[in-house]
Amino acid sequence: MELVNFWKCISILLKNYHAVNKKIFACKIKTIHKILNDIAIINVDNREIYEKSIQDILNGSSKIQACQSSEEDILETLASCDMDKCEGYVVTLKLxxxxxxxxVEARGVLDFVNSQYTCTFSSTVFDDFRIALISEELVVTALTNRRLEAEANRWVDFVLKPKLLKWSNSEERKENAFDSLHLIDVEKYNELYKQLKTKYSKDLIDIWEESTDPLKFVYEDLAIAAYLISLWKEHHCEPEAFADLGCGNGLLVYILNREGYKGYGYDVRSRKIWSLFPKTTLLFEETIQPDHFELPPDTDWIIGNHSDELSPWIPVLSALPAYKVKYFLLPCCPFEFSGMKFQRRNSKLSAYNDFLNYVEDISKKCGFVTLRDRLKIPSTKRIAIIGITRTYVELNFQQICSSIREFVSTEMQEHTMKLREREEVVRNCTQIESSVLDNLVLKIFLYLLNSEEEVKIPQTNWNEGCKRSIKEIAQYLSKEDLKSIKSECGGLKTLLKNKHEVFEFTTGDGIQIRRPKPRETIINGKQLTTKKRCCFFAANHPSGCPLSDSDCTFIHK
Incomplete structure (x- = not known):
């Protein structure tokens, strides 16, 4: 490893220690001291002298001179690899x-003379470590072992070192790259998020009535609520009232209302959970016609949380009603102004980043100083686009609105508006007649079971058949078979995934018969529900099910 890459990884580690330790949410640099002379003394192997030397540095003793420095100083030094300015830094961190x-408090010592970084912790939960570049080889060593035997070394070998090597080989960060939560105070946000989890998570998970995963949606909306509240306080722009357009389950509206923020939620379809919220949670089942939708007059913040077709409209809907209106947009599925799927503009970018640029361009056309931030939520789509201030003075509001309406009119002439229907058609192979599905599943099962080719998976006394690709299965089925599932999302692949008790996917899009596993009757102290469905293998496999009736998840007739 080259020296420049070594210090590049250390600079990333300083601000992203949470990337190698799952117990840590974020890392804040508190103080930085530049070491001006006699750095060699901190590398004495004797532990007592080592600790005393660091303290000498921080105390600014006469033996080791030190001066206060800034985060920009250290990052600039590490980026340029110009080590002639000083002999190292001592950094105090708050995890x-x-x-x-x-x-947790931590202290990192960057030793330019010996090309090494040493990190020690105030907590006994974490192990101190040292990273060094020796003869162009990366050497990572655990200095303590405070946890289970050998756990520190396993973490060093299988987590820390691989991550450092990955960072050292990665390309330079793009100019528009930014850290997560850079628009707010991370420490205040983290405390607020913890408070919201304690107050709401258990009760919300207990009453969840949607088909979606409550763990994902509850914690995600709690995180978004914590972010919005932090953003409003940080930028002194708390709303008189907000409107969440495309609010879905209404959870975000409910949480913000409970935290004292007045607001409204709109969606084309109501959800079961709406009825469980108090009547003070104002949720409306309404199709939003973006070209003539009217907000309640007290609204000064618009929220688009995974608002799908409405996402490109959020800046427009925020720009026109009043100069005071601001917006927060967390785009997910990409759509055009027309409501059609987004068409790529720049093939050099991913579809997601291309869409973000598209929405940001609309925001700028609407006169917003457009900001981006990366949220910490359980979603791959977590870049927020935010408009708090305008690029023009209020005196020019009507003039700018005229140009925005002209822009919207041009878009509407080129593309016919297509809004989401209130009743959405389900296309996941669940609406096909059961007899048709059963015949298809049995046909595919027998094809995998009775292959004349050499079996490619280890066999036991129970015949597990062979692996096949989806393409091979599709070629085996008749045109009539395929026609019955052609209109469904995913088609054949969706059918096979839905029958996960019979089939399983392997690497390379391969399919094979799933061998039944004994069921667990009790998980986390809870009794599982009674068996309800018949066992496919007991009914259709020549040798029956390899499990007994008591062990099988399904009923044996």
Whole structure:
């Protein structure tokens, strides 16, 4: 490894220690001291002298001179690899934990003379470590072992070192790259998020009535609520009232209302969980016609949380009603102004980043100083686009609105508006007649079971058949078979995934018969529900099911 790459990884580690430790939410640099002379003394192997030397540096003793420095100084030094300016830095860090534990203090020593970085912790939960570049080889060593035997070394070998090597080989960060949560105070956000989890998560998960995963949606909306509240306070722009357009389950509206923020939620379809919220949670089942939708007059913030077809309209809907209106947009599925699927503009970018640029361009046309931030939520689509201030003075509001309406009119002439229907057609192979599905599943099962080719998977006394690709299965089925599932999302692949008790996917899009596994009757102290469906293998496999009736998840007739 080259020296420049070594210090590049250390600079990333300084701000992203949470990337190698799942217990940490974020890392904040508190103080930085530049070491001006006699750095060699901190590398004495004797532990006592080592600790004393660091303290000498921080205390600014006469033996080791040190001066206060800034985060920009250290990052600039590491980026340029110009080590002639000083002999190293001592950095104090505050590690914010994910759970209710107190934050952890850490101290990192960057030694330019010996090309090494040493990190020590105030908590006995974490192990001190040292990273060194020796003869162009990366050497990572655990200095303590405070946890289970050999756990520190496993973490060093299988987590820390691989991550450092990956960072050292990665391309330079793009100019528009930015850190997560850079628009807010991360420490305040983390504390607020913990509070919201404690107040709401258990009750919301217990009453969840949607078909979606409550763990994902509850914690995600709690995180978004914590972000919005932090953003409003940080930028002194708390809303008189907000409107969440495309609010879905209404959870975000409910949480913000409970935290004292007045607001409204709109969606084309109501959800079951709406009826469980108090009547003070104002949720409306309404199709939003973007070209003539009217907000309640007290609205000064618009929220688009995974608002799909409405996403490109959010800046427009925020720009026109009043100069005071601001917006927060968390785009997910990409759509055009017309409501059609987004068409790529720049093939050099991913579809997602291309769409973000598209929405940002609309925001700028609408006169917003457009900001981006990366949220910490359980979603791959977590870049927020935010408009708080305008690029023009209020005196020019009507003039700018005229140009925005002209822009919208041009878009509407080129593309016919297509809105989402209130009743959405389900296309996941669940609406096909059961007899048709059963015949298809049995046909594919027998094809995998009775292949004349050499079996490619290890066999036991129970015949598990062979692996086949989806293409081979599609070629085996008749045109009539395929026609019955052609209109469904995913087609054949969706059918096979839905029958996960019979089939399983392997690497390379391969399919094979799933061998039944004994069921667990109790998980986490809870009794599982009674068996309801018949066992496919007991009914259709020549040798029956390899499990007994008591062990099988399904009923044996």
């Amino acid at each position: 914010l934990t994910k759970n209710d534990e107190d934050s």
